[in-house]
Amino acid sequence: MSLFVNVTLNGLANGMIFAALALALVLIFRATRIVNFAQGAMGMMTTFIASSLLGRGVGYWWAFLAVLVIGFVLGALVERVLIRPLQGKSELNPVIVTIGLLVVLEGLAGTIYGNSSRGFPAAYSQSGLTVGHTKIAFSHFDVFILVAVLVLMTGTLVLFRATSLGLRMRASAFAGEISRLLGVRVGVLLTLGWALAGVAGSLSGLLVAPTSSFGPYFMDLVLVYAFTAAVIGGLESPVGALIGGLITGLSISYVGGYLGSGLQPLGALVLLMVALMARPEGIFARPPARRV
Amino acid sequence: MLEIQGLSVSYGAVDALKSVTLSARPGAITAILGANGAGKTTLLRTISGLVKPRAGAVRFDGDELLGRAAEDIARLGVSHVPEGRGVIAELTVEDNLRLATLWCMGRRERQKAIEATFELFPRLSGFRRRHASTLSGGERQMLVLGRALISRPRLLLLDEPSLGLAPLVTAQLMALLRDHTQGTDLTVVLVEQNARSALSVSQDAVVLNLGEVVMSDEAAVIAADSGLRHHYLGF
C-alpha cells in the first residue's frame, strides 16, 4: 500500500513536469502545426546555463529568472532563424530541422560542459515530507514543482482567455490569413508562441535536473514523455497538456514501481500507441468546424 | 479612390491577371464581374497584400499598397472579406468582432463599436458568446460584414458575399451595403459571380475575362449591353 501511495505521488510530480514541457509543445503546435522535437534539448541547454550561473555564485532565484528569460529569447530565435524559412514546405521538413537542432544542442552541451553528469541543486529540500509518523515520497521540492507548473498553466490560460494578446494569439493559430486581414501581426505572434514555449521548456529543465542524471541527454526521455502527454491531451489545449501529463506521469510511475524503471519508455510507447489508435484523427485534429 | 495600373499576377506559369487597370471611386460600389477563373479573387487578394504581383501599381488615396504586408494594408483602412465567409469559427461572435478592433480602438470605443454592430445586425446580438461555428450561413455573412465595417474602413473588398445565401438574405445584404456606401467616403469593391444582383446594387462595374479587363463602365451601361451580358455574364 505504501508503495502504491509513493509511486502515485512520484507520478504526480513527474506528471506536472511532463505537463510543463507538453504545454511548450502545445503552444508551438497550435500556432504553427509543428512539433518541436528540440524543445527538451533547449531546456537542457538553458539548464546548463543555469548551472554555470550558479557555479559563478549567482543566487538560485536570479539564475532561475535569468534562465526563463534566456528560454524566451532562444525560442524566438529558433523560430525566426530555423523555422521561418521552412514556411509552406512539407510537414516533414520542420520535423527534420528540429531533430537537427536537438543533436546540435546536445553536441554543444557535451563539448562545452563535458559528458560526466553533474548535480543540479533543487530549490527546496528533496527529502520526503512526514505525514503523521511516516515519511512519504513527496518533498518540499515536489510541492514547488506542483505550484510552479500550476502557475505556468494558469498564466497561460489567463493569457489566452482573458487578454487581447491571447485573443490575437488564438486567432492567428486558428486562422492566420484572416487574422492578417484584420490587422493582426501574425508573424510576431508566432514568434511569441515559440518564445513562451521556450519559457515552459526552460522551467521543465530546471524542475527535472535535480532528480535526474543531469547531462547532455537528460531531457531526451522527458521530451518523449511530454510528447506522449501532449498527444493524449490533443496537442491543442493547455488543459489537455496538464491532463495528458498527469496520465503519462502516473502510468510511467506505476510501470517503474511495479515492473522496473527500464520498462518505463516502453510503457510510454504502449500508452502513446493506444492513444493514437483510440483516436487517430480526433486526437490531433480539433473538431472540424462547421463550414457552410 | 482606388487606382490600379498595369497589375499582372502569375502563379507559376499561369497568368492570373494580365496588366489590369481600373479604378473605384469613394461613395460608390464597384462590381467586379466575370466567370470562374477570370481573376476576380486574385485581384482582391493582391490589393489586400496576400498575393505578390509581378508588375503594376495599386494606389489607395495616394498610398502605394504594393510591397506592404497584409496586416499593414488592413491598418490603412482596407477591409477584405475573403471568399467563403472568413469567420474564425473557433472564436465567439464577440471575439470575432473584437479582434478587428484591437489595432485601432481603445477599450471604451471598442465596446461602443461592438454594440453598434449588434444594433446593425440585431440577430447576432443573441449569439455574442456562441462560437461562430454554430452560426448559419446568413448569420456568418452578417458577422463578417459587421466585422469588416467595425474598424470603419475606407476601402471594403467583398468576395462573393452572396455565395450560398438565400435570395432574400442576399437582397437584404445588398441593400445594407448600399445604405452604408451612399453619401459616405467608403469605397466598395464587390466581386460577384451573381452579376444580376451585383449590377442592381453597384454604380460602376468592371468585367474581367481570363485575367484581362474586357470592359469597365457605369453599372447601368453594362447591364444594358445585352451582347456583353450574354457573352461574359451569362444572363
Next chain:
Amino acid sequence: MTPPVPSGSWPRAPWVRRLRLPTQPLARHLVLALCGAAILYAVTSSLSPYNDFEVGEIALYVIALAGLSLLTGLNGQISLGHGAFMAVGAYSAALLMTHTHLNLLIELVAAIGAAGLLGLVIGIPATRLKGPYLAGMTLLLALALPPIADKWSTTFGGDQGLTTTVPSAPGSINPEEWLAWIQIVGALITLVLLANLLRSRYGRSFRAVRDDEIAASLAGIHVARTKVIAFVISAACAGLAGAFLGLSTGVVNTGEFPLTLSIQLLAAMVLGGTGTLMGMWWGAVLLVYLPQWSTSLSGDFNLGSGASAYLATIIFGVVLIVVMIAAPTGIQGGLRWAWRRVWSLRSGPGDGTPTVSRHPA
C-alpha cells in the same frame, strides 16, 4: 502529403542509355550491381584489412539507409527510430549465434524477419499517423528498446552484450576482407531488390500514396496496406544492417544503438538525397568517416578526447538543418542536377525536355 524533397526518377542518367544497357529493369539493375561488385572487389582486395572493415561498414549502412530512403522519400513516412530496428536485427542474429550453430544465412534471415515483424507492429498504427506523430512515436521507440536488453540482462548479455562470430573465410582470404564481402553482397542484393521493387506496381503505389493519399485510394490503391508494406520493408533492411553491424563490431550491446544512431541515419539519408538509392552511398561514407574526421578535427582544435564524439554529433545536426533549409535534394539530387546541366549544355538547345506549358485551355 508532399514529400520533403522532390524525388527524381531512378538512376537513368543519359549514359545508361548510351551504353545500351538492357532495357529490362531487373536485367539492368543486375548488370549495374555486377559492375559495382567488380569495382568493389578490385578495391577491397587492394586495401588493408582495416580499410576493408570500413568498406564493409559502408555497405551495411547503405542497406539501412536505402530502407529509410524508401520509407521517407518514396512513401512520405518518417522514422526517427531506425536504430531500434537495427538493434532488433543485431540481437536476433547474435542470439541465434550464441545458442545455435546455424548457417549465417539463416541468422541473417532471422534478423530480417524479426526487424520486419517489429516494423509491422509499429507500421500498423503508423498508417493512421501524419508526419510529426509518426516522428514522435518512432523517437520513443528508439529510446524504449535498448533498456529492455538491460532489463533482461541474462538473455541479452547486459552491458557486456552478446558476442558474434563471423564464419571463417575460405582459403587464404583475410577475415576482414571476407566480412566486407559478405556485407557488400548483402548491400548489392538489397539495392537490386529495392530498385526493382520501386520499378514495380508497388513502387508506383508507394509514390502515389506519398503524393496524395486520397487520390491514391480513389485510384484503387490500398493506402494502409501500402504504407505498412513500406514500413516493413524499411525495417527489414535496418534489421539486416543491424545484424551486419553486430558482425563488424564483434559484440552486440545497447551502447551501440543510442538515439543518436537513429538521428545519424536520418542525417545521412537526407544528405545523400532523400528518395534516392544510389545517394545512400554518400550518406554511408559520411556515417563511417565523419567520426574519424571529427576526432582529428577536435585534435586540431585541442578540444579534448571527449569532445570528438560530440563534434560528430554537432556536424550531423548541422547537416540536417542546412540540407533541409538550403538543399533538400541532398548530394545525389545535386549531382543529378549538375549532370543534367552538363548534358543539356552539350546537346545544345532544342534537345532538352520541352518546357511544359501549363496554361489553362
